[in-house]
Amino acid sequence: MxxxxxxxxxxxxxxxxxxxxxxxxxxxxxxxxxxxxxxxxxxxxxxxxxxxxxxxxxxxxxxxxxxxxxxxxxxxxxxxxxxxxxxxxFECMRRVLEFDPANRLIVVEAGVVTGEIDRIARSAGLFYPPDPGSSTYCRIGGNLAMNAAGPRAVKYGVTRDYVLGLRAVTGSGQEIRTGCRTTKGVTGYDLSRLLVGSGGTLALITEATLKLLPAPEAVATLRVCFNSNRAALDAVSRVMQQAVVPCALEFMDHRAIDAIRPTGAADDLPPGTRALLMVEADGAAEDVPRQIAALEQALAGDGLLGMKSGFERDEITLLWTARKSLSHAVKQIAPLKINEDVVVPVSQLADLVDFIDHTAHAHRLAVVSFGHAGNGNLHVNLMVHPDDADEMERAHLAHDAILLRVLALGGTLSGEHGIGTEKRRFVDREIDPPTLDLMRAIKLQFDPHGLLNPGKLFPD
Amino acid sequence: MxxxxxxxxxxxxxxxxxxxxxxxxxxxxxxxxxxxxxxxxxxxxxxxxxxxxxxxxxxxxxxxxxxxxxxxxxxxxxxxxxxxxxxxxFECMRRVLEFDPANRLIVVEAGVVTGEIDRIARSAGLFYPPDPGSSTYCRIGGNLAMNAAGPRAVKYGVTRDYVLGLRAVTGSGQEIRTGCRTTKGVTGYDLSRLLVGSGGTLALITEATLKLLPAPEAVATLRVCFNSNRAALDAVSRVMQQAVVPCALEFMDHRAIDAIRPTGAADDLPPGTRALLMVEADGAAEDVPRQIAALEQALAGDGLLGMKSGFERDEITLLWTARKSLSHAVKQIAPLKINEDVVVPVSQLADLVDFIDHTAHAHRLAVVSFGHAGNGNLHVNLMVHPDDADEMERAHLAHDAILLRVLALGGTLSGEHGIGTEKRRFVDREIDPPTLDLMRAIKLQFDPHGLLNPGKLFPD
Missing domain, CATH: 3.30.43.10 (Uridine Diphospho-n-acetylenolpyruvylglucosamine Reductase, domain 2)
Structure with a gap:
């Protein structure tokens, strides 16, 4: 006490x-x-x-x-x-300390809402690319701790890629300043990126200097329906093997589509739709149609059931209905969601989804998968009833099997959610002992008494 | 011994x-x-x-x-x-261990020549963006140690942005593996980016997994002449305040132009040219003319003397003549070059160049400045005669004054060359004591006996 x-x-x-x-x-x-x-x-x-x-x-x-x-x-x-x-x-630290459009940067306190940063940037023709699903309420400090991302990561990268410098406080109360204000800089070690994704275990980030980019003038969306997961994921591979990089390449598997059927959000999908891709392109207004045409060409192939495009805001919103209704719909399947955030090389995604399907079937589980396919980042949701001990046991077996498969496919445990308490017991399956020892040793330099966010990130 | x-x-x-x-x-x-x-x-x-x-x-x-x-x-x-x-x-470690175009990655040993990575990538429609001037002979291991960059950094970022994972050996002979094979990953601390730019002081990097991008289909070049440094750098500011991000935005000051006059490489510049910009755009063949038009519009303004565009390889090569002849021409001015690689926020670049001009004049020195203006990265070359003690003394005074000014303008000591032996005495003017202490403490975790590249990066 x-x-x-x-x-x-x-x-x-x-x-x-x-x-x-x-x-x-x-x-x-x-x-x-x-x-x-x-x-x-x-x-x-x-x-x-x-x-x-x-x-x-x-x-x-x-x-x-x-x-x-x-x-x-x-x-x-x-x-x-x-x-x-x-x-x-950090809720009360939400001041924007500096907005410098001429140098494409913004300096914010850790409690500023991520979406607010984007809103301010857009007021000067710029934008802040990382777009986690929670961007209307999450705080940039949490994004920095977890290296948050979102759909735009396939084209624009993750939080780490937008950090120029940080102000932070170590576990011994030392104030540090990392990085710089410029887009290039190699003076001393890159402590900024060491802190990003460290889950609050190295230092308390108080202020961040973030890089902004020119806002794309226009965006257009494709909703693409397939008759199987593999057909959709083969199309993802084709997209990632041509030159136009979409600014979103999102996947929903057949169980995700089944989940939204009761809400009516799947009513306008072609009959037989068993997988769905949401593909977006952004850029200059004159150039977006060219990008969309190239993407349509790459997406066309075996198992394609239909492709709808939207260039205006209302059309785009309508196309996203199925995807946007998913989060709520999934919660209706079972009271508890065991939520994975795995990543595999894009070319392995179809194999992973096959394996998940097979595992879900073998263990009699409802598993809904969707995610940022362009990065190979899949959110795997095992929907369970916590009071059903037998189901929980099966879910844990399936969960372990999936994570092992991800690692065997050359993947990683987390793409954008981080490790926290929930995944730390798997960390030493991905990171070898000497590397993990070094991470622990680094932790001690920042936080000699282990006071910052204990019980997170490292396995026991 | x-x-x-x-x-x-x-x-x-x-x-x-x-x-x-x-x-x-x-x-x-x-x-x-x-x-x-x-x-x-x-x-x-x-x-x-x-x-x-x-x-x-x-x-x-x-x-x-x-x-x-x-x-x-x-x-x-x-x-x-x-x-x-x-x-x-690392010269004998030049194997390409894996090239995986489907996942846009390549795994190379540390001794592979940087340009070779780009060449292999292009064989599959991809490219490796970092393009240091030495790319035909420098090795990727050195690029990783120094976080090398080049003209394309203004659009595509630096070496750090293309590292997915590393294999390395610490100062105690421990083997470590950092990062992953995917474009997203937040499992454990980001040791990859800690090693990048650490100048070989933390670990010997042996192998790197690098991210590749789709190769741009076309490129076009503008050579833009101005009657003063300030006019050129105001144009840089205008370019960086509109939406088209050029893939090169290079600056040469009037002393650089004077340096190339004897070679004939300045003969076709408009009379009165006192500063020059090289501006490039790349992308889809259909889209590059739109980008060039937007860039031309942003570049137009006070002091513009002439703008030439090139869309074909031969034209482009010709336009680059002045810039490419610089490196050799500069060496004719004096036997020794004291070479800076400073960075300031783009909007401060004109002030910095003014200050350098003034300082050069006050100290009776030949100072040639050029560089990657889109990143605010200026190579400042103090051309001196090492046997002239008085001139050397003046050069050191000017050098110190320029570095202090860079820091006062919110800049950083090095953009892409690193710190090494040459700049380490200035590091503690940029990095505060607790942050520098942390860096030293981290160094000890990797290299407890200080055996890796001693005498580099840290001030005494």
Missing amino acids: LSDRALAAFRSALGADRVFDDAATRAVYACDETPRRVEPDAVLFPTSHDEVVALARIAFEHRIALTPRGAGSGNVGGALPAPGSVVVS | LSDRALAAFRSALGADRVFDDAATRAVYACDETPRRVEPDAVLFPTSHDEVVALARIAFEHRIALTPRGAGSGNVGGALPAPGSVVVS
């Missing part, structure tokens, strides 16, 4: 109205999007970098574990409080 | 024909492109990852410092042997 002395120190540093240890607040901050719950001892709401320095120094002095938290919208328990820890919520 | 026992151990591990300690070999490997010379005790030529592991273990056991070396084409003494060290040349 947090000592009175520590609590008083936090209150003195942040102000009494920024430190909560009441039951209601602790309950609210007990979980992220994973089903687990652990109540923290208290929740802190710093409002500036300096306050984060102050609280980190108090935590260091009193040996208090800290659980950093953005919006709590993560899928892997990254913001799940460690027992006895104090949550550091 | 290297002990007989150590020498015998190296010979036993690599074979006698891969270990040289004769005077001639040691003399050849005593320098890179910087004027300094230090003869190593021996030169090793491993032919595989396993041999690098073996030699690193021998070096660890005998506490022998290692100086890794690609082609020795670096500009900052990165491959300059530390006194008493043994050079590890």
